[in-house]
Amino acid sequence: xxxxxxxxxxxxxxxxxxxxxxxxxxxxxxxxxxxxxxxxxxxxxxxxxxxxxxxxxxxxxxxxxxxxxxxxxxxxxxxxxxxxxxxxxxxxxxxxxxxxxxxxxxxxxxxxxxxxxxxxxxxxxxxxxxxxxxxxxxxxxxxxxxxxxxxxxxxxxxxxxxxxxxxxxxxxxxxxxxxxxxxxxxxxxxxxxxxxxxxxxxxxxxxx
Amino acid sequence: xxxxxxxxxxxxxxxxxxxxxxxxxxxxxxxxxxxxxxxxxxxxxxxxxxxxxxxxxxxxxxxxxxxxxxxxxxxxxxxxxxxxxxxxxxxxxxxxxxxxxxxxxxxxxxxxxxxxxxxxxxxxxxxxxxxxxxxxxxxxxxxxxxxxxxxxxxxxxxxxxxxxxxxxxxxxxxxxxxxxxxxxxxxxxxxxxxxxxxxxxxxxxxxxxxxxxxxxxxxxxxxxxxxxxxxxxxxxxxxxxxxxxxxxxxxxxxxxxxxxxxxxxxxxxxxxxxxxxxxxxxxxxxxxxxxxxxxxxxxxxxxxxxxxxxxxxxxxxxxxxxxxxxxxxxxxxxxxxxxxxxxxxxxxxxxxxxxxxxxxxxxxxxxxxxxxxxxxxxxxxxxxxxxxxxxxxxxxxxxxxxxxxxxxxxxxx
Numbered sequence: 275x276x277x278x279x280x281x282x283x284x285x286x287x288x289x290x291x292x293x294x295x296x297x298x299x300x301x302x303x304x305x306x307x308x309x310x311x312x313x314x315x316x317x318x319x320x321x322x323x324x325x326x327x328x329x330x331x332x333x334x335x336x337x338x339x340x341x342x343x344x345x346x347x348x349x350x351x352x353x354x355x356x357x358x359x360x361x362x363x364x365x366x367x368x369x370x371x372x373x374x375x376x377x378x379x380x381x382x383x384x385x386x387x388x389x390x391x392x393x394x395x396x397x398x399x400x401x402x403x404x405x406x407x408x409x410x411x412x413x414x415x416x417x418x419x420x421x422x423x424x425x426x427x428x429x430x431x432x433x434x435x436x437x438x439x440x441x442x443x444x445x446x447x448x449x450x451x452x453x454x455x456x457x458x459x460x461x462x463x464x465x466x467x468x469x470x471x472x473x474x475x476x477x478x479x480x481x482x
Numbered sequence: 483x484x485x486x487x488x489x490x491x492x493x494x495x496x497x498x499x500x501x502x503x504x505x506x507x508x509x510x511x512x513x514x515x516x517x518x519x520x521x522x523x524x525x526x527x528x529x530x531x532x533x534x535x536x537x538x539x540x541x542x543x544x545x546x547x548x549x550x551x552x553x554x555x556x557x558x559x560x561x562x563x564x565x566x567x568x569x570x571x572x573x574x575x576x577x578x579x580x581x582x583x584x585x586x587x588x589x590x591x592x593x594x595x596x597x598x599x600x601x602x603x604x605x606x607x608x609x610x611x612x613x614x615x616x617x618x619x620x621x622x623x624x625x626x627x628x629x630x631x632x633x634x635x636x637x638x639x640x641x642x643x644x645x646x647x648x649x650x651x652x653x654x655x656x657x658x659x660x661x662x663x664x665x666x667x668x669x670x671x672x673x674x675x676x677x678x679x680x681x682x683x684x685x686x687x688x689x690x691x692x693x694x695x696x697x698x699x700x701x702x703x704x705x706x707x708x709x710x711x712x713x714x715x716x717x718x719x720x721x722x723x724x725x726x727x728x729x730x731x732x733x734x735x736x737x738x739x740x741x742x743x744x745x746x747x748x749x750x751x752x753x754x755x756x757x758x759x760x761x762x763x764x765x766x767x768x769x770x771x772x773x774x775x776x777x778x779x780x781x782x783x784x785x786x787x788x789x790x791x792x793x794x795x796x797x798x799x800x801x802x803x804x805x806x807x808x809x810x811x812x813x814x815x816x817x818x819x820x821x822x823x824x825x826x827x828x829x830x831x832x833x834x835x836x837x838x839x840x841x842x843x844x845x846x847x848x849x850x851x852x853x854x855x856x857x858x859x860x861x862x863x864x865x866x867x868x869x870x871x872x873x874x875x876x877x878x879x880x881x882x883x884x885x886x887x888x889x890x891x892x893x894x895x
Contacts, residue, residue: 315659318673324663345771350665352771407796409644410637411773434775435641436791437853451853453796 330472332464335398343414345403348471352403352411353459355469362429362442363391365418369428374446375455381406381445383458384474392443392458400461400471401444407452410435416442431456511698516723517730518704520891524598525702525730526737527591533738534584535690539683541577549629551675553668556631557767575753581623582759583745585782588616596813596835599822600703606814608700611693613811618686620807623780625678631671632764633774639666639674641777645790648800665770706891707822713890722891758850776852784849785842789868791853792861802865809872816872819879821887828883834871841867 320328328349335355338344343356367390370376378388386394393399405412412431420427423439430441439447444456462474490496499505548567550559563570592612595601601609624642628635643660647653662669701711710720724730754760758781763774779787786803793799821827824835844864851857 318659318662320658320661320663321669324667324669328664347770350663350667350770404640407644408641409647410641410777411771413773413775434773435637435777435853437858449794451791451794451796451799 328472330470333469333471334467335469336467338398340397341416343416346471348459351459353471354399354401354403355471356399356416357397358391358399358442359397363396365428366391366441366443369441372447373441374448374450374453376445378445378455380453381455381457383455384460386474387458390443392445392455394461394463398469399443400458400469402457402459404457405433405435405438405452406446406454406456407433407436407438407450412438412440412456512727512731513725515698515726516710516720517702517726518706518708518710518720518891519722519724519729520704520706521702521730521733522705524590524594524705526734526741527587527594529734530587530737530741531584531591532690533741534580534587535686538577538580538584541573541580542679542683544573545577546679549675551629551672553631553671553768556629556671560630560632572749575749578760579745579749579753579755581626582755582780582782583741583748584619585623587741588619589782592616592810593839595703596838597824598703598705599707599817599819599824601814602817602819602822603814604700605696605703608693608696609814610811611689611696615686615689615693616810617807618682618689620783622678622682622686623782625674625682627780628671628674629678630764631768633766633769633772634761634764634777636666636768636770637773637777638779639670641779643670645800645803648797650797703822704891705823706825706887708887708889708891710891778850781846781850784847785845785868786849788845788849788861789865791849792858792865802869806865806868809869812872813875816875817879818876819882819884821884823887826885826887828885830878830882834874834878837867838871841865841871 331346331348331353333344333346333355335357338355338357340357340359341362343354346353346355375381378392383392387400391399392401403411410433412433415423415427415432416429418427418429419425420429423432428441430439430447431444432439433450433452436451438450438452440450440452440456441447444458446452446455459471460474460476461469461471464470490500495505545563548559548563548570550556560574563574565571567573595609595612624638628639643657643666646660647657649656658664660670661667662673701709704710708722710722713721715721748755748759754762761778761780763777778784786806789806790799790803793802819827819831824832841864845861845868848857848861848864853861
């Protein structure tokens, strides 16, 4: 310390040093605050229990008829599983021009479902039933030329919340507020009649 | 010491004031606080908002005594309040009606400020605090709506939280973080309870305090938009001002009386207010496998909801919704007019204000209707009207032909 400081003369105070110490203290405190807040932020992540409850779900397909749909819940998300007739599958490519993402390039699905019919097996479709717009449940409108959706309706889903429309492969139609096709969870077939949602060859996937 | 003590009256009152400036505060804030003499009916809504806030805190505290948070207990505990707690139905209806009443008085309070230019200098900060109150109120109302865990609660949470998924990159992770699960679940309602009951009310109280402190610093605007502080009398008091007490305390008490009468009519005779204050779908428990049809938010959110639905792109829709809310924050800087009150503005501002008013009410109506055909087209037109009020304001507020503003308040305003 210099004599000047001891005698208390204000003009001799090392302002640079004082400023440095002030800034350094504030910066250290700010870094500490960030560390201190992080456990509180982390506490909002899904808990261990919530993660454990996200285990794969088994579906029995033996009683599923053509044109029928069942809904299962996997990771709190409703999953639509439905069997399509050969005519339904054959009609899929015919309305590509009316779709936002016909090739599903911007949509979420496992690689084995990245095809025209968006499925592993030709007949069985598996879709996460939360609308990619804001998460409502699109309703089943499988009939061609449905009364609500008009004569050129090829069959599919209509979201009651904001009017998004999807075809029988979960692909979104032009003019819908949703921008991407319905998502597809990881899934696999244990045998001809047993479907496992949430698990495929790559093992149980992390959150979709 | 004896000399200093002389200024305090004897007894408990003097003892208290020596230790805390109660009398000084009351004198400065009520008797010597001069407010413009020409407040009209639009000036009821600030004090009414305060009354509703106190009412919500009071009824809310009682509801927490009977409500049981959690996805398996919340709905049943609300039914328990309605059917088995003595006067539980009254406490809950006061709270649900209070939520809608809060937005009614706040919307009218905000509209008053837009009409009379109360957001303009020197009241920008006052306006900003008010807007933060509005934001906090929206969060409070949304989270409170989720707590009864009815089916509309569930789906409202689903839709509103999913709005955040449209944020690029961090969206999906953020949504999971907000919910605390892979879907709206027990963890979600638990944290919303903590935020609705503790965190946001504290923020609201702080913001209301700041709003009032800022108001006392700059003083109230008035329907003429003339600063009364510019005309001080010989005694140093504004010649066009009157003491807040007794003049405006009495006026506000009258306003509160009228308000509570209307409020009681709703609570006792039409608590659901035709599906607007409480929605039918929310009288059945949350069901993740069944979306209520039609789905519509509470009436106070419908203008923004209509804007969201009018856009055929989810990210753009969410962005426009955000801009629609935040646009109010920028009013003090968008408005380039030399005058404050609509009374001295020209046809341009009046025209755009009319467009805004009609657009806002139209959007409010359309948000309650399904998003199909003509409704969507109408919502798009109304959204353009809504945004033009803000976006074109720097132009039309300057180009407007304003009238000369007098020096004094007109006696019969």
